[in-house]
Amino acid sequence: DTAVSQTPKYLVTQMGNDKSIKCEQNLGHDTMYWYKQDSKKFLKIMFSYNNKELIINETVPNRFSPKSPDKAHLNLHINSLELGDSAVYFCASSTGTLQNYGYTFGSGTRLTVV
Amino acid sequence: GENVEQHPSTLSVQEGDSAVIKCTYSDSASNYFPWYKQELGKRPQLIIDIRSNVGEKKDQRIAVTLNKTAKHFSLHITETQPEDSAVYFCAASTPGFQKLVFGTGTRLLVSP
Numbered sequence: 726d727t728a729v730s731q732t733p734k735y736l737v738t739q740m741g742n743d744k745s746i747k748c749e750q751n752l753g754h755d756t757m758y759w760y761k762q763d764s765k766k767f768l769k770i771m772f773s774y775n776n777k778e779l780i781i782n783e784t785v786p787n788r789f790s791p792k793s794p795d796k797a798h799l800n801l802h803i804n805s806l807e808l809g810d811s812a813v814y815f816c817a818s819s820t821g822t823l824q825n826y827g828y829t830f831g832s833g834t835r836l837t838v839v
Numbered sequence: 840g841e842n843v844e845q846h847p848s849t850l851s852v853q854e855g856d857s858a859v860i861k862c863t864y865s866d867s868a869s870n871y872f873p874w875y876k877q878e879l880g881k882r883p884q885l886i887i888d889i890r891s892n893v894g895e896k897k898d899q900r901i902a903v904t905l906n907k908t909a910k911h912f913s914l915h916i917t918e919t920q921p922e923d924s925a926v927y928f929c930a931a932s933t934p935g936f937q938k939l940v941f942g943t944g945t946r947l948l949v950s951p
Contacts, residue, residue, distance in 0.1 A: 756937060766926055768883070768941040781938055815882065827873040827930075828939060830882040 728752050731816050731831035738806055739839055746801045746834045748816030755820060756780075757799040758828070759791060762813040774799055806838045841866040843931050845942030852919050853950055860945045862929035863911040871932040872912045873939065874903060878925045886927075887914070919949045 729750045738744050750757065758781075759771040773781035774793040788804045799816060816831040842865040852858050864872075873888035889896045889903045889912065896903050900919075905912040916923055926946050930939040 758938070766877075766944045766946075768928060768944075770938050770940075773938055775937070827871075827885045827888055828883075830884070832882050 727832075729816055729818055729829050729831040731814075731834050733834060734832065735835050735837075737837045737839065740806055740808060742806050743802070743804045744806060744836070745803070746814055746816075746836075748799045748801075748831055750797055750816075750818040750829070750831075752818055752829060754818035754829070755796060756818060757793065757796070758817040758819075759799065759801050760815045760817060760830075762815060762833070764812070768815070772799075772801075803836075806836075808838050811836055811838045841869060841931055841933050841940040843929060843940050843942040845929050845945055847945060848943065849946045849948070851948045851950065854919060854921060856919055856949075858916045858919050858923070858947055858949075860914045860927055860929070860947070861911060862913070862931075862942050863909075864931040864940075865910070866931070866933050867907075867910060869931040869933045872903070872905060873930050873932075874901075874914050875928045875930065875941075876925045877928065877944075883928060916947075919947075921949050921951050923947060924949045 731748050756775045758773045760768050771785045772791040776796050777793045790802045793799045813833045813835050815833045817828040819828050845862045870891035875883035876886045877883040889905050900917050902915045926944045928944050929942040
């Protein structure tokens, strides 16, 4: 059983389109995250949810909207896609006490905007 | 907020050599420092971590050291093997912030 699963794995789309990425975890974790990894491999946090509540919202364009229907799911919707949105997006989860176990990452979604 | 710097950005070693990657952090309240390994096209995976009440931790060929006074921590890999080739990330977490701040990554290449 995959602990943190993301779909789709690859996403190629044209500028201006709207797309969604889905994430599900079966670890019973309370907190889920979206990170963006750019072409230089830098991992930057975008959002974090704890038990369906938004707790971290970094300086991300409002074209990005996360949604957490329950604590096992965290989706990311992106409107009006731009070339600069091309990156790998990782979902991750952790227990309420981050310091005990760190993150478990999903396998990533490689988004290419053309 | 927390800022984590990581050096070097690339590191090439011969098989069997040791490799050391260093990180510094800015927030003296940070108390959890994990290291992640990311192979090409794969997800980052936790390989070792250390908490602020410990100075050193070992797990077979890998070890991590923490110097709280200087606010830096290091990853040591001994007897490197080609399968150690990957990008390694350090990270730090501050109580109450519930997030990991990552370093910029080190690309390690181990040549046979």
